[in-house]
Amino acid sequence: MSIRVAKTGNEAVAEGMRQINPDVVAAYPITPQTEIVQIFSSFVANGKVDTEFVTVESEHSAMSATVGASSAGARAMTATSANGLALMWEIVYIAASMRLPIVMPVVNRALSGPINIHCDHSDTMGARDAGWVQIFSENAQEAYDNLLQAVRIAEDKNVLLPVMVTMDGFIISHAMEVMHLLEDEKVRKWVGEYVPENPLLDVDNPVTVGPLDLYDWNMEHKRQQAEAMIQAKPVILEVAKDYAKLSGREYGLFEEYMLDDAEIAIVVLGSTAGTAKEVVKALRADGVKAGLLKVRVFRPFPAREIAAALGGKKAIAVMDRSDSFNAVSGPVFAEVRSAMYGVENAPKIVDYIYGIGGRDVTMDHIKSVYDDLAKIVKTGQVERALTYLGIRE
Amino acid sequence: MSVPKDAGWKDVPKAGRILEPGCAAKYETGGWRTYRPVHVPENCINCLLCWVYCPDMSIQVENGRFKGIDYRYCKGCGVCAQVCPGKRGNKALMMLLDEEAQGAEGDTK
Ligand code: SF4
Ligand code: SF4
Secondary structure: OOEEEEEEHHHHHHHHHHHHOOOEEEEOOOOOOOHHHHHHHHHHHOOOOOOEEEEOOOHHHHHHHHHHHHHHOOOEEOOEEHHHHHHHHHHHHHHHHOOOOOEEEEEEOOOOOOOOOOOOOHHHHHOOOOOOEEEEOOOHHHHHHHHHHHHHHHHOOOOOOOEEEEEEOOOOOOOEEEEEEOOHHHHHHHHOOOOOOOOOOOOOOOOEOOOOOOOOOHHHHHHHHHHHHHHHHHHHHHHHHHHHHHHOOOOOOEEEEOOOOOOEEEEEOOOHHHHHHHHHHHHHHOOOOEEEEEEOEEEOOOHHHHHHHHOOOOEEEEEEOOOOOOOOOOHHHHHHHHHHOOOOOOOEEEEEEOOHHHOOOOHHHHHHHHHHHHHHHHHOOOOOOEEEOOOOO | OOOOOOOOOOOOOHHHOEOOOOHHHHOOHHHHOOEEEEEOHHHOOOOOHHHHHOOOOOEEEEOOEEEEEOOOOOOOOOHHHHHOOOEOOEOOEEEEEHHHHOOOOOEOO
């Protein structure tokens, strides 16, 4: 039976890491790091895990050491947030292109400046083209569940890509909620033993990793990387199915909430989905056909599946918790609208940039979005394609 | 591992990994050379500093004595000629323009 506990998101993820018992965790244990590695380091100190904990001098080094450990053949993890992720940048790309199945929880927080430490998605969204699988979580339970699944996804022979598991800074990472942990033994068995593909420490089969790769073959290796991301989609679904057997909790590429017969819907990632579901419930009680699509997997982006789920709706609002500063839209909108191109009877689609720098997003805000959608359906007119939700004009 | 000429992206090892050890021997880098070291035996004291310093393995040694230069890999960096003490101020390695030095003494390949 699973264990009912009250945990913050940070604690839940640290517990998950303890149960995974990775060979190596490298981390820079000071802000912009999170409590995750701090809690995990106490597990190391108390002998609860066998992990080699490498304290490094920066996040750039944290990812570098993780890449080194993973290349050697270790199951290697780290965790980060915001500017820490930004400092890792160079090596974040290298981890993916070296096809290392590193799992990294990322606590979503704003990239400074002006200096801000609160929740938005600008850190992870900035890394969306780095070649990592990206999985978003609505609450601590999902962050924990996604973390365990991430190990199996990353290490699948058809994938071999690093995976970021995200949770909203403070809203999930620091808020305590009731959730269910699985038993240690169950998790260890389910996650299984890691069998690396070409480990450097296999001295009987010496290999060179990360060599110079110029115009003669680099494009082919990038094509392989793209293929791994394509292959990740069915793997994510298979792993989710198997995880449901273990935990009783079901996951897909995205979650549909009262979407089936909805006429208006919003597309949202992370903790705001929880707030929005309450709004949908209230609207439904008033007879409004409102629905919601919560994107769980942002990379690989489930374009075809989302297009199928949203086709036939009348109006859609995409919620972006970061800006692309491209003068058109946020990143999620760009993906969703692109997915809808050419779909018959495509709904009208508008974008809302919200919750930047931890700006609170209330049920009233979300309600106003649905009201806008209802107006678009009624008039057939889109007044504003992009709205900064709750901005002081 | 040599990659067949008609190989595609599905055929090559992931991430550019090289799965065969020591395969640098197959890549003859001597073609990069502009200048080549040429050996002058009468000035050589067989100190083998050239062998120690050569960043490749182009200086060949036999029975503790200078034997020759493997031009298949010599990139003409000139380090050997720089460190060569020679005899009485006369170096035992000279850097000559490659095309002018073909067939000069000490040319083992
Ligand atoms: S020129 Fe450079 S590469 Fe060639 S033998 Fe001398 S040291 Fe070696
Ligand atoms: S460094 Fe000069 S003197 Fe010494 S072995 Fe080489 S060629 Fe001869």
